[in-house]
Amino acid sequence: MNIHNVGFKVLMLVLMASVSTVSTAQELDPVLKGLIQKGLEKNHGLNSNRLESEQAKVDQQLAKSVFLPKITLKGSYTRLNDDITFDDDTKTLLLETQKLVIKEAVGLPFNSPFPDHIPLKDAPNLQNKDILKSSVELDWVLFSGMQASNALKASRHKETSLNYVGMAEQDKLALKIIEAYDKLALVNASKQVLTTTENYLKEQEFYVRKAIENGLATPISRKKIELAQHQLEAKQLEFEQNSTLLIEVLHQLTGETRENLRLLNPQLDPFNWSPSTSNETRNEIKALEEAEKATQYQVKMEKSNFIPKVAVKGHYEFIEDDLSLLDPKWFIGAGVQWNIFDGNNSILKSKKAQLESEKYREQIEEAKEMIALSITKAELNYQSAQQNKEIVLKEIEIANDTYDLVNKQYKNNLASITDVLDALNDVEKANFKLQESFYNERRAVSELLHAKGILSY
Structure with missing residues (x-):
């Protein structure tokens, strides 16, 4: 029973999950939950894992069938x-x-x-x-000399390990879907920022046109407005492309139609969440521990090869006429098979399984260290995200006040149209940064929840 691949998968999941994000179940809207469920049903890796788990169940039935009469x-x-x-x-x-x-x-x-x-x-x-x-x-x-019973226990632990691997892969897939969904929300929020900027530019364009008609401004001011509008169109095109790409990503992850995905309107609502000190054992650790137990029973199974086996054999002939004078019509007997020396085959297999068990123990310790580090990193990221959000809110306040002031000065011929556009650009950047801060805060909270093993969706 080979479970080496199980340990390798689990360790890779720990490495990849250390930098992933997810949200708490109460923060997920029903649409996102539905997308996650569709993704779990569609994913080929998860389906493959389920088949491996079913194979482990068949191995258990094979181990039990040793004691059934043939x-x-x-x-x-x-x-x-x-x-x-x-x-x-x-x-x-x-x-x-x-x-x-x-x-x-x-x-x-x-x-x-x-x-x-x-x-x-x-x-x-x-x-x-x-x-x-x-x-x-x-x-x-x-x-069977305990071989069948040890094989049965090894198969059970392998099945449990594969189930935990599947749970970890589900988390990994959910993280991807949630991250793509939040990025789509960020793109939508950015579009709203650009729409606000577009409205500001239309207002400025109207004012500049009237000012030119009255000889209070030059055509250069209008050209600067037009340049700003072209730059805005380029940004709008970029966000449309980003939206198309994210819809394609969600389509690939969930199997949902592109038409339905285009109808989504995700929001970047900031989290109302308090840091929790509670930790749960991660599925990756549980999978490695079960794989370790499976190899320990493999060791016992190989060692039990030297325990005597007892079996019963019977035979009955339905046709007597063609039997030779020396052939019995029926017989029944019991026998013992005792392997005394098998060329060190069982000893070497037992040693190999023991080394495999020790390897899993090393992977468990490494995974625990990585998880502890990811918790510390996630806590620091959360603190930084909280602080950054406060800073950005202050930046927006200053940018809006500055724009209002410069706009009034411009209308009173105390500032140039370039000053107005620069101030408007600062407002736009500050609002972009606010949406990014919401996104980063959600990422930080999600990363911390996953690192602590209290992820739910």
Whole structure:
């Protein structure tokens, strides 16, 4: 039973999950939950893992079936070149012996001649040349030397390990879907920022046009507005492309139609979440621990090869006519098989399984260290995200006030159109940064929840 791949998968999941994000279940809207469920049903890796788990269940049934009796029906026809008979001397001896028995039975003296009217039987063939056989055989293992029971326990732990691997892969897939969904929300929020900027530019364009008509501004001011509008269109195109790409990513992850995904309107709502000190054992650790237990039972299984095995064997012939004189009609017996020396094969396999168990122990310790580091990193990221959000809110306040001031100065010919556009650009950047801060805060909280093993969705 090979579970090396299980450990490798788990360790890779720990490495990849250390930098992933996810949200708490109460923070996920129903649409996102539905997308996650569709992704879990569609994902080929998860389906493959389920099949491996089913294989482990079959291995358990195979281990149990060792103790079930095996009943075999057999039938055969054989034709020899000739009957198998006694040699001539033996035939003569059997014939004379038959005569003595008959004379004794009828009361004739030992040395009297044998009566001619009494028939004699020829010696039977040892085996007729036409042989038709039909039989049933029974093979029943009563004691496997603990090999079957240890194999059963190893398979159970392997199944459990694979189930935990599947849970970890589900988390990994959910993280990807949630991250893509939040990025789509960030793109949508950015579009709203650009729409606000577009409205500001239209207002400025109207004012500049009126100012030119009244000789209070030059055509250069209008060209600067037009340049700003073209730059805005380029940004809008970029966000449209980003939206298309994210919809394609979600389509690939979940199997949901592109038409339905385009109808989504995800929001970047900031988390109302308080840091929790509670930690749960991660599925990756549980999977490695179960894989370690499975290899430990593999060690026991190989060592038990030297324990005697006990079995019962039976045989019954349905057709007696074609049996030889030496063939029994039926028999039943019990036997013991005891491997004394197998060329060190079991010892070497046991040592290999023991080394595999020790390897899993090293992977468990490494994973625990990585998880502890990811918790510390996630806590620091959360603190930074919180602080950054406060800073950005202050930046927005200053940018809005600055724009209002510069706009008034421009209308009173105390500032240039370039100053107004620069101030508007600062407002736009600050609002972008606010949406990014919401996104980063969600990422930080999600990363911390996953690192602590309290992820739910």
